[in-house]
Amino acid sequence: MKVLRSSIVTLQIVPPDHRRGYPICDLWNPPPAILLSVSPDLVPIFQHEYRALRPRAPMPPFHVRFRRFTSLNTTIRLRQGEIFVSLSDLLEGAPESVLHSIAHILVAKLYRKPVAAGHNLRYRRFASSSAVTRQTELIRHARGTKRYFGPEGRYFHLEEVFDSLNTRFFGGLLGRPDLTWSEQNAKRSLGHYDAAHNTIVVSRVFDRPSSPRYAIEYLLYHEMLHLKHPIKSRGLRRCIHSAEFKADESRFPQLSEALAFIKRL
Numbered sequence: 001m002k003v004l005r006s007s008i009v010t011l012q013i014v015p016p017d018h019r020r021g022y023p024i025c026d027l028w029n030p031p032p033a034i035l036l037s038v039s040p041d042l043v044p045i046f047q048h049e050y051r052a053l054r055p056r057a058p059m060p061p062f063h064v065r066f067r068r069f070t071s072l073n074t075t076i077r078l079r080q081g082e083i084f085v086s087l088s089d090l091l092e093g094a095p096e097s098v099l100h101s102i103a104h105i106l107v108a109k110l111y112r113k114p115v116a117a118g119h120n121l122r123y124r125r126f127a128s129s130s131a132v133t134r135q136t137e138l139i140r141h142a143r144g145t146k147r148y149f150g151p152e153g154r155y156f157h158l159e160e161v162f163d164s165l166n167t168r169f170f171g172g173l174l175g176r177p178d179l180t181w182s183e184q185n186a187k188r189s190l191g192h193y194d195a196a197h198n199t200i201v202v203s204r205v206f207d208r209p210s211s212p213r214y215a216i217e218y219l220l221y222h223e224m225l226h227l228k229h230p231i232k233s234r235g236l237r238r239c240i241h242s243a244e245f246k247a248d249e250s251r252f253p254q255l256s257e258a259l260a261f262i263k264r265l
């Protein structure tokens, strides 16, 4: 008898070159695609497909969640007899028939069973549909592109700002990651730290003579706190702004002025 104690299967929704990099935080202006964190409605779909594939096996507990800003991958994992599913945020709003196909494909792959052609076809049609392409673009945009434009703006030099913050707030102890202005005047993603590329990206919208220095400092300070407080996993949920993070953030002297300025952007 084949016993699967621990196993993981990943389903890629988009080609690998679309999966590079993502911001850990997306300040102040979350993208319009607000995604669910837990989805009890999906559990029966998985149970149904599990039963169809494994008619006599006992039904394991299912934990199904949508992931937000973490990956474009959908993952199924078997751990100590329980099944954990992380659905890419691309699947939010997918028709129920497509969710059935995805559940079927994931469970089949997990147990190394053949994937039914109909399910495969329905999933492929969905994944290449224009709605998914649009959603991918939105998410990619929210996550920021990985192009590097350098720290030197027209009015502010990010390395200079970083170094002064490092001295003032971190005792000069933070290693400087790559710093870059964004390509465009993005208002949706004002700043993000991309751990995969060790890069802080700041929206070019701040590189203006009318931008108060404290606003840029605050934005960079926030991203620097992501360096100081790496992401902690709590089960399948990722804790992005921890209590320690927020306590540190509140120590920024012009916090309220900076937030007020950002709101007016």
Ligand SMILES: [Zn+2]
Pocket: 024, 025, 026, 222, 226, 241
């Ligand atoms: Zn953040």
